[in-house]
Amino acid sequence: MLRSKDGVEISDRRVMLVHMYPKCFVASEAVKWIQNNLSFTKEQAIFFCQLLTTREFIHHCQNRSLKFADNAEFWRFQYHEEGALNWKHVWVWDIESPPCKIVERLSENLLNLCKNAMEKDSKMDPKDDFTVITSPAQVFSSLVLTPEFENFEYSVAELQKVQLNGLDSKEKLAFWLNTYNLLSLHAIIVSLSRGENPYEGFISRKKYFSTQTYIVANMTFSLDDIEHGILRPRNNYFGEGDERAQFKIDGPDARIFSVLSCYNKSSPKTLIIKSENVDRFVDYACRRHFTSVKFQDYTMFIPKICDWYSSDYGTRDDLIKFVQSYLRHDQSMMLNTSFKTGKFSLKYLDFDWEIAFDLKDYNLDLRDPLLKNF
Known part of the structure; x- marks a missing residue:
C-alpha cells in the first residue's frame, strides 16, 4: 500500500486552491486499493484503515484524531510526515527497557x-x-x-x-x-x-x-x-x-x-x-581524542574544539592541565620539557570538516583490553 510501485496514489493535493497538503492520499482511493489488492470487502477495507489509524500508521491531514471513513478526505502515512528524524513512526507500545x-x-x-x-x-x-x-x-x-x-x-x-x-x-x-x-x-x-x-x-x-x-x-x-x-x-x-x-x-x-x-x-x-561505568568510557574517549595532540619545537598543538569551547575548560592553565591528564606518557614528558624551557606555546590544529568515519572500536566491552587502564 505504501511501498508498492502500484500502491495507493501519494501526491501533493490542494483544497480550494489555497491549502496544500503534501504527500497524501484520498481515503476512498485507499479503500478501493485495499479491496482490489487484498481481496477485502469494502467494510473490511474501512476497518483495516481504522486499525492503521489507531496504530498511528496513517492520520487525517487536518485532524489526527479523526476516525477513518470512506470519503474524499485527505490522509497521510505517518512515514511521510516531515519533522524529526524519528517521527516516521509513532511509538504506541510500552517501554520495557531503561x-x-x-x-x-x-x-x-x-x-x-x-x-x-x-x-x-x-x-x-x-x-x-x-x-x-x-x-x-x-x-x-x-x-x-x-x-x-x-x-x-x-x-x-x-x-x-x-x-x-x-x-x-x-x-x-x-x-x-x-x-x-x-x-x-x-x-x-x-x-x-x-x-x-x-x-x-x-x-x-x-x-x-x-x-x-x-x-x-x-x-x-x-x-x-x-x-x-x-x-x-x-x-x-x-x-x-x-x-x-x-x-x-x-x-x-x-x-x-x-x-x-x-x-x-x-x-x-x-x-x-x-x-x-560511564566515567571509564568517557575518560577513554578523552584519551583517544588527545592522541591527535602534536608537538613542534616547544609548541603543543591541540584540537581546535578546545579553542571554540575554551570557556568550558576554564583558564588557559586549566585547559593545559586537562589535556595533559589524558596525554600518553611520552606526550606528557614532551609537554613538561617544553614548560621547563620557558618557551612553551599553545596552538590549535586546523579543523577539517570533510565527512569521514572511524567505525572501529565503537562498541567496547568493559573487559576489552583497550579499556584496561581506565
Missing part, C-alpha cells in the same frame, strides 16, 4: 548498518585513521532503502516515549552523549542519501545543527539543543519555562567535547558510552 539501554542498542544497530554499507565502497585515508567514502550519495541512498534501515527507523521511534526522570547523573550523561551521536549519524546518513553535504559552508553547518532533530520524552531536541542546552548546563540556552531544561546534566563537564562526534575528520571517533 532509556540508556535503548539508546545503546539503537546506536549499535545504526553503526553496524553504516559499517556494513561502507565496506564495499570506501577507502582508508593514508594520513588519518578514518574511512572516507568514495561515493557517499550512492552508498547511503542504497542503505536508506534497505529493510534493515527501515527497521531501524521504526525502532528509533521508541525514544519518543522514554522516561528520563529516574536517571542518575551518570546515566543522564551517558544517555545524552549517545543520543547526540545517534542523531548525528542518522542525520548524516539521510543528508548524504539525498546528495547533500551539510558541512559545505558555515551557513549550511549552522542550519544543519539547529534543524536535525529527534523527539525524546515527547519533546523535540536538535543537535544544538542537546549540546548547548543539555550538555553545557552553565549557559541559559533554554528560555524560561522551557521544559527541556529539566534534563540538563548536573554540572559542567568538558570531557563531552571528546565524545560528541559529527563524523568528519576532526571530530572525536565514535564510542558508545555504556551506562554501567
Whole structure:
C-alpha cells in the first residue's frame, strides 16, 4: 500500500486552491486499493484503515484524531510526515527497557548498518585513521532503502516515549552523549542519501545543527539543543519555562567535547558510552581524542574544539592541565620539557570538516583490553 510501485496514489493535493497538503492520499482511493489488492470487502477495507489509524500508521491531514471513513478526505502515512528524524513512526507500545539501554542498542544497530554499507565502497585515508567514502550519495541512498534501515527507523521511534526522570547523573550523561551521536549519524546518513553535504559552508553547518532533530520524552531536541542546552548546563540556552531544561546534566563537564562526534575528520571517533561505568568510557574517549595532540619545537598543538569551547575548560592553565591528564606518557614528558624551557606555546590544529568515519572500536566491552587502564 505504501511501498508498492502500484500502491495507493501519494501526491501533493490542494483544497480550494489555497491549502496544500503534501504527500497524501484520498481515503476512498485507499479503500478501493485495499479491496482490489487484498481481496477485502469494502467494510473490511474501512476497518483495516481504522486499525492503521489507531496504530498511528496513517492520520487525517487536518485532524489526527479523526476516525477513518470512506470519503474524499485527505490522509497521510505517518512515514511521510516531515519533522524529526524519528517521527516516521509513532511509538504506541510500552517501554520495557531503561532509556540508556535503548539508546545503546539503537546506536549499535545504526553503526553496524553504516559499517556494513561502507565496506564495499570506501577507502582508508593514508594520513588519518578514518574511512572516507568514495561515493557517499550512492552508498547511503542504497542503505536508506534497505529493510534493515527501515527497521531501524521504526525502532528509533521508541525514544519518543522514554522516561528520563529516574536517571542518575551518570546515566543522564551517558544517555545524552549517545543520543547526540545517534542523531548525528542518522542525520548524516539521510543528508548524504539525498546528495547533500551539510558541512559545505558555515551557513549550511549552522542550519544543519539547529534543524536535525529527534523527539525524546515527547519533546523535540536538535543537535544544538542537546549540546548547548543539555550538555553545557552553565549557559541559559533554554528560555524560561522551557521544559527541556529539566534534563540538563548536573554540572559542567568538558570531557563531552571528546565524545560528541559529527563524523568528519576532526571530530572525536565514535564510542558508545555504556551506562554501567560511564566515567571509564568517557575518560577513554578523552584519551583517544588527545592522541591527535602534536608537538613542534616547544609548541603543543591541540584540537581546535578546545579553542571554540575554551570557556568550558576554564583558564588557559586549566585547559593545559586537562589535556595533559589524558596525554600518553611520552606526550606528557614532551609537554613538561617544553614548560621547563620557558618557551612553551599553545596552538590549535586546523579543523577539517570533510565527512569521514572511524567505525572501529565503537562498541567496547568493559573487559576489552583497550579499556584496561581506565
